Amino acid sequence: MDDAIVLKGLRKSFRTGVRMEPKEVLQGLDLRVRPGSIFGFLGPNGAGKTTTIKTVVGLVRPTAGQVTVFGHPAGTAKAAELLGFLPENPYFYEYLNPAETLNFYGGFFAGSRAERRELVEELLDKFDLQTVRNQRIKTFSKGMRQRLGMAQALVGRPQLLVLDEPMSGLDPIGRHRIKEAIRDAAERGITVFFSSHILADVEDLCSEVGLLLSGQLAKIGSLEELLVNQSQTYLLQFDRVTRDTARSLQSGGLKGKLSGERFLVRTEDPDEVGPLLDQVRQAGGRILAVQPLRETLEEYFVRQAGS
Amino acid sequence: MRVIWNIGANTFREAIRNRVLYIILVFAFFFILGSRFLGSISVGQDVKIIKDMGLAGISLFAVLVAIFVGTSIVYQEIERRTIYTILSKPVRRREFVIGKYLGLCMTLATVVAAMTVVLGLQLWLVGAGFDLSFLVAISLTLAELFVITSVAVLFSTVASPLLSAVFTFCFYIIGHTIRNILGLLQFVDSDIVRRFLSGIYFVLPNLDNFNVHREVVHGLPLAWPAIGYSLGYGVAYSALMLTLAALALGKRDF
Numbered sequence: 169m170d171d172a173i174v175l176k177g178l179r180k181s182f183r184t185g186v187r188m189e190p191k192e193v194l195q196g197l198d199l200r201v202r203p204g205s206i207f208g209f210l211g212p213n214g215a216g217k218t219t220t221i222k223t224v225v226g227l228v229r230p231t232a233g234q235v236t237v238f239g240h241p242a243g244t245a246k247a248a249e250l251l252g253f254l255p256e257n258p259y260f261y262e263y264l265n266p267a268e269t270l271n272f273y274g275g276f277f278a279g280s281r282a283e284r285r286e287l288v289e290e291l292l293d294k295f296d297l298q299t300v301r302n303q304r305i306k307t308f309s310k311g312m313r314q315r316l317g318m319a320q321a322l323v324g325r326p327q328l329l330v331l332d333e334p335m336s337g338l339d340p341i342g343r344h345r346i347k348e349a350i351r352d353a354a355e356r357g358i359t360v361f362f363s364s365h366i367l368a369d370v371e372d373l374c375s376e377v378g379l380l381l382s383g384q385l386a387k388i389g390s391l392e393e394l395l396v397n398q399s400q401t402y403l404l405q406f407d408r409v410t411r412d413t414a415r416s417l418q419s420g421g422l423k424g425k426l427s428g429e430r431f432l433v434r435t436e437d438p439d440e441v442g443p444l445l446d447q448v449r450q451a452g453g454r455i456l457a458v459q460p461l462r463e464t465l466e467e468y469f470v471r472q473a474g475s
Numbered sequence: 476m477r478v479i480w481n482i483g484a485n486t487f488r489e490a491i492r493n494r495v496l497y498i499i500l501v502f503a504f505f506f507i508l509g510s511r512f513l514g515s516i517s518v519g520q521d522v523k524i525i526k527d528m529g530l531a532g533i534s535l536f537a538v539l540v541a542i543f544v545g546t547s548i549v550y551q552e553i554e555r556r557t558i559y560t561i562l563s564k565p566v567r568r569r570e571f572v573i574g575k576y577l578g579l580c581m582t583l584a585t586v587v588a589a590m591t592v593v594l595g596l597q598l599w600l601v602g603a604g605f606d607l608s609f610l611v612a613i614s615l616t617l618a619e620l621f622v623i624t625s626v627a628v629l630f631s632t633v634a635s636p637l638l639s640a641v642f643t644f645c646f647y648i649i650g651h652t653i654r655n656i657l658g659l660l661q662f663v664d665s666d667i668v669r670r671f672l673s674g675i676y677f678v679l680p681n682l683d684n685f686n687v688h689r690e691v692v693h694g695l696p697l698a699w700p701a702i703g704y705s706l707g708y709g710v711a712y713s714a715l716m717l718t719l720a721a722l723a724l725g726k727r728d729f
């Protein structure tokens with residue numbers, strides 16, 4: 169089976185400004201998304217995530233390189249039949265209601281009217297839009313729009329979902345709902361490719377992530393691989409620690425924080441963890457937690473931007 | 476075909492839910508009904524005046540609809556980004572353009588039909604009839620509107636609604652005064668200006684060819700070959716405009 173998405177040497181420049189100087193936004197991306205996977209496409213603002221996604225769904229033509237969807241060149245009707253797309257902040261016809269909207273989008277795909285009706289009802293149910301089915305989209309909140317956007321992406325029964333920041337601007341419940349929808353799609357064998365700059369969104373969903381930094385694919389692999397830092401940090405939490413004990417714990421150059429009897433300390437040296445625990449126990453303190461701290465995506469971005 | 480029809484039907488639905496359309500229609504109805512009071516001033520002439528003003532009114536107000544609704548129709552999809560979801564579906568860009576055009580044409584046909592009904596009612600009230608040549612005149616007006624709409628659609632793929640509206644309106648005005656350009660030519664000495672004017676004459680259609688109001692109002696015979704020629708020209712011209720619009724859209728990044 170062909171890969172769900174293949175990017176080969178993808179480049180894109182935009183001509184901007186008064187002098188129309190070309191600015192290279194994508195600088196030769198190579199990427200494969202395996203069928204059935206949930207792929208997280210990470211990168212800071214302006215990295216080129218949306219531009220990449222637009223080349224996949226055929227809204228932007230590459231300057232150089234190839235983009236295919238299940239082996240079909242991006243932008244062709246064949247490719248479009250196989251994918252569902254949720255844009256960043258989706259826009260709809262404000263004068264339509266959800267039922268009309270889904271019926272309209274469904275009309276671009278093969279199938280009888282009855283089949284389409286049935287699918288539309290199913291999607292309205294699934295995304296909790298039945299109660300507002302006759303309400304014009306003009307009046308919709310961000311969360312409702314995003315849910316309608318997901319429903320709209322699924323209306324062609326796609327094999328690939330391409331979602332541009334599907335969880336941005338949503339409250340925890342909204343995020344949870346979208347995550348559920350992504351998981352559900354993946355369980356039904358749909359490949360999901362989505363962009364984000366928020367680690368938590370990607371963390372519990374993706375089997376694979378790619379990291380885009382200023383138009384180049386900096387890394388690709390599992391999230392663990394991506395965020396392994398040479399200097400792993402451990403956070404230690406203690407209770408019943410006296411002022412004196414705290415002082416002696418910090419004598420080795422470590423900086424901790426004592427509030428009441430609680431003491432928090434970080435170390436980057438794994439060999440230091442054991443002795444610290446011993447010291448506290450001997451002084452009558454209580455050990456609450458020893459926690460490895462994974463680098464946050466924010467820290468990672470900052471570190472990458474610095475190097 | 477399914478794709479074009481789907482877009483066309485939705486465009487029609489958008490247009491008939493647009494308030495501007497109804498404002499223009501209300502003015503149109505007042506205009507058509509108002510002609511009766513002008514008619515009653517000049518005894519014996521009233522039917523002719525109602526017909527003349529009615530036909531002119533239908534043409535004028537429908538052109539306003541074509542301009543106000545037509546020029547924003549593609550631009551708005553880009554500006555409001557509704558085009559993102561459409562073009563990511565199995566929709567070719569040329570199908571999108573043709574669908575939009577089709578929807579506009581359906582809207583104009585509906586608007587013209589509504590105004591024709593009002594005019595017919597008006598004529599019936601004063602005891603006058605409604606003959607075939609009258610319908611020919613209105614159909615030709617509709618054909619002219621289809622040509623103007625194709626120009627509006629082309630403009631709206633490359634320019635903002637305001638600019639498009641201005642351009643399309645100029646197109647309409649020049650199209651109706653173009654006959655005079657030929658007359659002007661003989662008075663022009665400068666070779667460049669002469670070339671420019673003949674260029675305009677060549678590029679823009681003579682929209683007067685679609686106007687048989689005078690013949691219909693005064694009961695003169697219709698010149699069928701000329702009408703046939705105008706229709707053929709209109710079809711070719713619209714097809715060219717839509718092709719250009721599809722090319723302009725096809726090259727764009729969104």
Ligand SMILES: Nc1ncnc2c1ncn2[C@@H]1O[C@H](COP(=O)(O)OP(=O)(O)OP(=O)(O)O)[C@@H](O)[C@H]1O
Pocket residue numbers: 182183184193211212213214215216217218219220256365728729
């Ligand atoms: N149509 C365009 N014309 C000119 N420049 C563009 C165009 N589209 C994108 N860019 C530029 O390309 C760069 C990448 O933009 P893109 O929207 O792909 O980033 P992104 O990773 O999606 O960012 P965000 O997280 O903010 O959504 C930006 O610097 C942007 O200014």
Ligand SMILES: [Mg+2]
Pocket residue numbers: 217218219256332
């Ligand atoms: Mg983006």
